[in-house]
Amino acid sequence: MASVSTYLIFPGNTEEAFNFYKTVFQTEFMGEIMRMGSIPPTPDQPPMAEADKNLVMHVTLPILGGYHIMGTDGTESMGFKTVFGNNNYICLSPDTRAETKRLFDELSAGGTVEQELQDMFWGDYYGTCADKFGVKWMFNCSEKE
Numbered sequence: 001m002a003s004v005s006t007y008l009i010f011p012g013n014t015e016e017a018f019n020f021y022k023t024v025f026q027t028e029f030m031g032e033i034m035r036m037g038s039i040p041p042t043p044d045q046p047p048m049a050e051a052d053k054n055l056v057m058h059v060t061l062p063i064l065g066g067y068h069i070m071g072t073d074g075t076e077s078m079g080f081k082t083v084f085g086n087n088n089y090i091c092l093s094p095d096t097r098a099e100t101k102r103l104f105d106e107l108s109a110g111g112t113v114e115q116e117l118q119d120m121f122w123g124d125y126y127g128t129c130a131d132k133f134g135v136k137w138m139f140n141c142s143e144k145e
Contacts, residue, residue, distance in 0.1 A: 005060075005067065006090050008135060009074040011082040014056040017133045018071055021061055024106045030060040030068070036078070052077055064092055084134040091138040097125050100141040107131045 010017055015033065022029065037053030055073040062068050069090065074080035094100045104117050110132035117127035117139060125141040 003066070003068070006069050006088075008069060008071040009080070009082050010056075010071060010133065012055060012073050012075050013133065014059060014071045014073045017135070018056075018059050018061055018069075020131075020133070021063070021069065024103060025061070025063045027062050030062060034058040036073070049077055063090075064094060086136070089128065089136040089138040091140060093140050093142070095141075096143050097141055097145065100125055100139050100143075104129060104137075104139050107137050 008014070008017070018029070018033075034057040035053065036048060036055040036057045038057065039048070041047065052075065055075065055078075056071060058070065058072055060068050060070045074082045092100075092103060094103060101117060104127055108129035108131065111134075112130045114128040114130065114136075115126070117125055120126045123142070123144075125143070126139060128136065128138050130136045
């Protein structure tokens with residue numbers, strides 16, 4: 001079955017971020033967290049640093065409506081520089097205003113509210129925030145009061 005998900009790259013704190021999202025969305029990881037240490041060594045690559053072996057290679061978490069977020073650690077020690085931009089949001093469309101408010105409040109805790117939840121001209125309950133890890137979230141609920 002075809003699907004769409006968002007892949008998030010963190011600078012070494014993927015597990016912390018995904019454990020936070022797991023509590024917010026009240027779901028469980030799909031399978032085990034895969035670790036960098038499970039990557040088989042190859043002759044053309046230098047040995048992996050001991051400190052990098054416990055980093056997250058891959059994790060998947062269902063959030064709403066069959067949608068999943070996936071993540072990995074992208075560290076400079078492994079040749080990757082994580083840079084958060086302002087052009088990516090994960091858009092959530094919960095079924096109820098109450099669930100929209102709960103998710104917004106939990107995800108924005110310790111982060112930044114960009115636009116408070118409010119009724120918009122197009123008729124939906126809408127708001128945006130960046131969580132404490134820098135990931136941007138957009139909320140759009142069509143339920144009327």
